[in-house]
Amino acid sequence: MSAPDKLTIDIYSDVMCPWCAIGYGQLTKALDQLDGEIDAEIRWRPFELNPDMPADGEEQEAHLQRKYRRSAEEGAAVRSQMKDIAESAGVSLTYEGEGEAPPAMMWNTRDAHKLLGFALEQAGPIVQTELKLALFKAHFNERRRIGDREVLLDIAASVGLHRETAKAALDDADLEARVVAEERQAWDLNISGVPAMIVNGKFMIPGAQPPETYVNALRRVAEKSRAQ
Numbered sequence: 001m002s003a004p005d006k007l008t009i010d011i012y013s014d015v016m017c018p019w020c021a022i023g024y025g026q027l028t029k030a031l032d033q034l035d036g037e038i039d040a041e042i043r044w045r046p047f048e049l050n051p052d053m054p055a056d057g058e059e060q061e062a063h064l065q066r067k068y069r070r071s072a073e074e075g076a077a078v079r080s081q082m083k084d085i086a087e088s089a090g091v092s093l094t095y096e097g098e099g100e101a102p103p104a105m106m107w108n109t110r111d112a113h114k115l116l117g118f119a120l121e122q123a124g125p126i127v128q129t130e131l132k133l134a135l136f137k138a139h140f141n142e143r144r145r146i147g148d149r150e151v152l153l154d155i156a157a158s159v160g161l162h163r164e165t166a167k168a169a170l171d172d173a174d175l176e177a178r179v180v181a182e183e184r185q186a187w188d189l190n191i192s193g194v195p196a197m198i199v200n201g202k203f204m205i206p207g208a209q210p211p212e213t214y215v216n217a218l219r220r221v222a223e224k225s226r227a228q
Contacts, residue, residue, distance in 0.1 A: 004039040005222035010198040012047045012186050015112045015135045015146055018082055018093050023195035023208035024133075025089030030214035038218055043125050044132050046113035046179050047186050047194045053108040057147055060104035085208075096141040107139075107147035111170055113179050115152055118169035119161060130159040200225060 009027070013020035031040055050063075061075055070078070086093050095101035112135055119128040134155050138144040144151050149170060156166040169175055186196070189204065197205040199221045205214065 004037055005225065007038055007040045007199055007218060007221060007225070008201065009040050009042045010045050010201070011042060012045045012191050012196045012198070013132075013194045014047050014049045015109045015132075015139055016049055016106055017194055018086070018140065019208045020195040021091050021093065021136045021140065022082070022086050022089045023197070025086070025091040026208060026211050027197070027214050029089065029211040030218065033211065033215050034218060038222055040218070041125050042129055043120060044116050044128055045186065045198075046117065046182050047191065047196075048109055048113065048183060049194070050106060050108070051110070053106060053147075055108060055147060057105045057107045057145070060106050063106045089208075093140045095143055097143065102143045104143060105145075107145065109146065110176070110179070111149060111152055112146055114170055114172075114175050115156055115166060117175055117179050117182075118166060118172075119156070119159075122165070122169075123161060127159060127161070131156065131161070134159055 011020070011024065011027075013023075027042075031038065034040075061072070064070065064075055065072065083093060095104075116128055116131060116135075119131045135146065138151070138155055139146050144155075146152065149167075152170070153163050153166055157163045189196075189198065191204075191206075193207070195206075195208055199205065199218065203217070203221045203224075205217050209217075
């Protein structure tokens with residue numbers, strides 16, 4: 001039996017993006033189907049949906065109504081559809097904490113992206129993915145204040161990153177410059193929405209796709225890579 005094809009998958013996404021969590025869930029299902037056939041290294045790349053979001057954040061539904069000019073009824077319909085798709089992807093977007101759910105909010109995610117960049121550089125892609133999933137959980141299921149540095153450092157420590165080193169990384173101007181450069185690269189790649197997955201540095205799969213779409217796309221990339 002031949003060795004599996006090795007692919008890199010760079011996922012441009014934001015911590016606030018429910019479709020990014022769904023897309024990863026669908027991708028995971030696809031990779032399970034491709035077990036033994038394709039060995040994928042996943043890396044997360046920054047994309048800020050709301051780079052000008054103030055530190056105090058904004059209530060989620062008010063933000064989405066303002067940004068997309070949609071009514072409350074239209075928003076409820078979108079959330080219902082999204083919930084169904086998320087469940088099929090094995091992803092929960094609902095509050096799972098104790099007591100009454102706090103309001104769903106949108107936060108500035110620059111520091112979260114800096115922390116993800118730090119995790120990749122210092123601990124590698126597996127730990128970076130653990131951090132990304134922990135951030136998704138903190139935002140969607142626990143409704144924590146993702147724009148707060150102490151919250152971010154708690155989450156970083158929960159996946160084994162050294163808290164003080166992570167704290168220093170958040171003040172690292174060079175790390176922030178690298179995050180900004182990667183975001184500019186996304187625009188250079190004509191990425192205007194997320195998730196967007198770049199396979200082997202050049203093949204793009206846009207949006208949150210069904211598992212079958214990812215399976216077929218990754219197989220095509222693997223075939224092209226073998227032919228080169």
